[in-house]
Amino acid sequence: MSDSDADRPTDDHVPGDDEFEPIQVFPEAEEMDLRPGADNCYKCSTCDTNCPVAEVDDEFPGPKFQGPEQWRLKRGEDTDIDPSIEKCSNCMRCDHACPSEVPLSQMHNTARGEYVEEHVDKLSREYVRNRILSNYGTMARIGSKVPRLTNFVMGLSVTKWVNDRVLGITSEREFPEFATETFREWWDERGGGQASRERARKARAASESESEGEDEGEDKRVAYFHGDYANYNTPEVAKAMVRVFEAFGYEVCVPDQRCSGTPMFANGMLDDARRAAKFNVDTFRELVDDGYDVICSCTSCSMALRQEYPELFDFEGTETVAANTYEALEYLRIHEDLDRELADSDVETPDFAYHTPCHARNQGLDGQTLEVVAAIDGVAAHDVGDSCSGISGTYGWKNEHYETSMAIGEEMFQHMDSADAETGLTECPTCAMQMEHGTGYEIRHPLEVLEAALVADSDVQQ
Numbered sequence: 001m002s003d004s005d006a007d008r009p010t011d012d013h014v015p016g017d018d019e020f021e022p023i024q025v026f027p028e029a030e031e032m033d034l035r036p037g038a039d040n041c042y043k044c045s046t047c048d049t050n051c052p053v054a055e056v057d058d059e060f061p062g063p064k065f066q067g068p069e070q071w072r073l074k075r076g077e078d079t080d081i082d083p084s085i086e087k088c089s090n091c092m093r094c095d096h097a098c099p100s101e102v103p104l105s106q107m108h109n110t111a112r113g114e115y116v117e118e119h120v121d122k123l124s125r126e127y128v129r130n131r132i133l134s135n136y137g138t139m140a141r142i143g144s145k146v147p148r149l150t151n152f153v154m155g156l157s158v159t160k161w162v163n164d165r166v167l168g169i170t171s172e173r174e175f176p177e178f179a180t181e182t183f184r185e186w187w188d189e190r191g192g193g194q195a196s197r198e199r200a201r202k203a204r205a206a207s208e209s210e211s212e213g214e215d216e217g218e219d220k221r222v223a224y225f226h227g228d229y230a231n232y233n234t235p236e237v238a239k240a241m242v243r244v245f246e247a248f249g250y251e252v253c254v255p256d257q258r259c260s261g262t263p264m265f266a267n268g269m270l271d272d273a274r275r276a277a278k279f280n281v282d283t284f285r286e287l288v289d290d291g292y293d294v295i296c297s298c299t300s301c302s303m304a305l306r307q308e309y310p311e312l313f314d315f316e317g318t319e320t321v322a323a324n325t326y327e328a329l330e331y332l333r334i335h336e337d338l339d340r341e342l343a344d345s346d347v348e349t350p351d352f353a354y355h356t357p358c359h360a361r362n363q364g365l366d367g368q369t370l371e372v373v374a375a376i377d378g379v380a381a382h383d384v385g386d387s388c389s390g391i392s393g394t395y396g397w398k399n400e401h402y403e404t405s406m407a408i409g410e411e412m413f414q415h416m417d418s419a420d421a422e423t424g425l426t427e428c429p430t431c432a433m434q435m436e437h438g439t440g441y442e443i444r445h446p447l448e449v450l451e452a453a454l455v456a457d458s459d460v461q462q
């Protein structure tokens, strides 16, 4: 295996057994215990000054209230969760900003789950809409059976009007199109894991002959968590992920999987999230036991598997999966000499305006994409700053949050406008939606750029 050009990240964000002493915050929600740390809050308000919603909405009380303050009230007396928890977008910037390791996002997710469970009418428009949005995979599975028809119907103004007026899904946004062939259909058609094993073996053999017998290892195996969006809407990103990893000699496995749960956490649908997480942990734990590492192409998916699962659930294997999950570029930077591999690459791409997703920042991954693409001749990417895109998954799709979402995104739009580029670049599919919506730019994923640099044209056809 080649030298890494990046430091191995720590698992500081994953609670270890020795430091986990559950405190039951909400007695009625038996599995929603919080780690010690709530009392670590010393009211510095750093979280509040980093909250993009609080910055544009004076009525939002901010993360300090949503987290430790509400928790203290809750512990002292039988206080209901404040409805303002629904204004939190789950961007998790407060979690990253807190200097005292207060588990803010865990508190918010827990509080949101309890609020929805106890105070939201299950027949209300809000609940039905949020359930539909947070179970996007179910809708996508049905819609992608007849993608052209679904795309046509979802693009009609009457459909947008009905979604807006009946469900409260904003008609300001264009519904993302379904691909005519899902990633998993392509994967099966291509020969599945057997074909990947063969391609990886050939790439390793070529690499070994180039490096005069140097053992590149046959234990290069990754299990790909693609998530719903890459499967149904952007299979080109998932294909790029497979081809890039195979070019490095990795055998890729694509097991059955459910949504990572990110939209469910953000909408307080913790029962749905628990079912999805259980399925994913059971599946990927077995693969980790067999020697696979877990790779994600979406930074919110890797965030869910490595941080939110262990914060909220304790299925057998949750910590094992968390400790062996990586974002795709992060993994390559750890295990491969990307600078060396990219040194001879020369591709022609438009210049990019690059946005770091908040969930990438939260995993300590900010900066890595700019460093990687800077090593490719012919590629220029301009950082558009550290602001939040504002969409936060399903948040910016809701009528009541659309204006807030766009107000938060304004700084990023302006920086994109002033960057010397007219194509966007980001790892997060919903940040990509917001970037496109706010600027009209086409948006690409860093893995597509790596594919252009590292994968032969003949292999891209397969």
Ligand code: SF4
Pocket: 040, 041, 042, 043, 044, 045, 046, 047, 048, 063, 064, 067, 068, 097, 098, 099, 100, 101, 102, 104
């Ligand atoms: S940043 Fe942390 S310590 Fe400071 S107010 Fe927020 S929760 Fe408390």
Ligand code: SF4
Pocket: 050, 051, 052, 053, 054, 062, 063, 066, 087, 088, 089, 090, 091, 092, 093, 094, 095, 105, 108
């Ligand atoms: S998760 Fe984001 S929106 Fe929610 S309180 Fe924290 S910083 Fe604010």
